[in-house]
Amino acid sequence: AQSVTQLGSHVSVSEGALVLLRCNYSSSVPPYLFWYVQYPNQGLQLLLKYTTGATLVKGINGFEAEFKKSETSFHLTKPSAHMSDAAEYFCAVSSAGGTSYGKLTFGQGTILTVHP
Amino acid sequence: GAVVSQHPSRVICKSGTSVKIECRSLDFQATTMFWYRQFPKKSLMLMATSNEGSKATYEQGVEKDKFLINHASLTLSTLTVTSAHPEDSSFYICSARTPGTYEQYFGPGTRLTVT
Numbered sequence: 001a002q003s004v005t006q007l008g009s010h011v012s013v014s015e016g017a018l019v020l021l022r023c024n025y026s027s028s029v030p031p032y033l034f035w036y037v038q039y040p041n042q043g044l045q046l047l048l049k050y051t052t053g054a055t056l057v058k059g060i061n062g063f064e065a066e067f068k069k070s071e072t073s074f075h076l077t078k079p080s081a082h083m084s085d086a087a088e089y090f091c092a093v094s095s096a097g098g099t100s101y102g103k104l105t106f107g108q109g110t111i112l113t114v115h116p
Numbered sequence: 117g118a119v120v121s122q123h124p125s126r127v128i129c130k131s132g133t134s135v136k137i138e139c140r141s142l143d144f145q146a147t148t149m150f151w152y153r154q155f156p157k158k159s160l161m162l163m164a165t166s167n168e169g170s171k172a173t174y175e176q177g178v179e180k181d182k183f184l185i186n187h188a189s190l191t192l193s194t195l196t197v198t199s200a201h202p203e204d205s206s207f208y209i210c211s212a213r214t215p216g217t218y219e220q221y222f223g224p225g226t227r228l229t230v231t
Contacts, residue, residue: 041227044209046221102218
């Protein structure tokens with residue numbers, strides 16, 4: 001079984017400030033981890049993913065995330081927030097094996113608000 | 117590349133009628149597609165996994181006779197909500213997985229409102 005917990009359903013930052021969205025996962029097999037962004041009434045867009053290799057992954061729009069196995073975390077960061085970053089962000093876990101093979105399990109989502 | 121479309125984007129139907137939602141992979145062949153349901157201010161809930169040429173695999177608690185899924189070709193999967201009721205109103209999102217990868221590409225979603 002696999003699960004994802006996103007700490008904080010709402011995060012508010014000022015434009016230019018650091019963005020930190022937290023994600024912890026649980027998986028019985030080595031995880032594949034993803035961050036998606038969703039704008040209102042739209043589908044999900046992949047920001048970045050971790051499968052194997054380098055634990056610090058860079059994605060689109062200046063976002064990056066670090067896989068920390070010891071902490072079972074995959075937090076999303078961006079050094080400087082932009083107004084256009086305001087959206088809802090979902091962390092998701094999948095796996096290469098087990099009963100959840102290929103399936104994505106999503107966290108509850110975090111709504112990011114960016115103030116001028 | 118890896119574009120997924122959904123049709124319609126928005127549909128309103130009367131209680132008791134059936135509604136079909138299409139999910140298409142436009143520039144790749146998708147042997148596996150997924151259907152999700154998203155409630156307001158909630159996360160995505162996987163409803164079923166659709167494999168081309170075989171029966172869909174439904175998640176626990178999802179009524180397969182109510183949510184009919186057909187994956188007749190490598191680029192098209194359909195979700196039919198039968199005998200729709202107001203509680204079926206939701207945002208339905210499909211995704212398609214590129215062969216040989218674990219990455220899913222999502223459609224833009226379909227807003228279903230049952231009156």
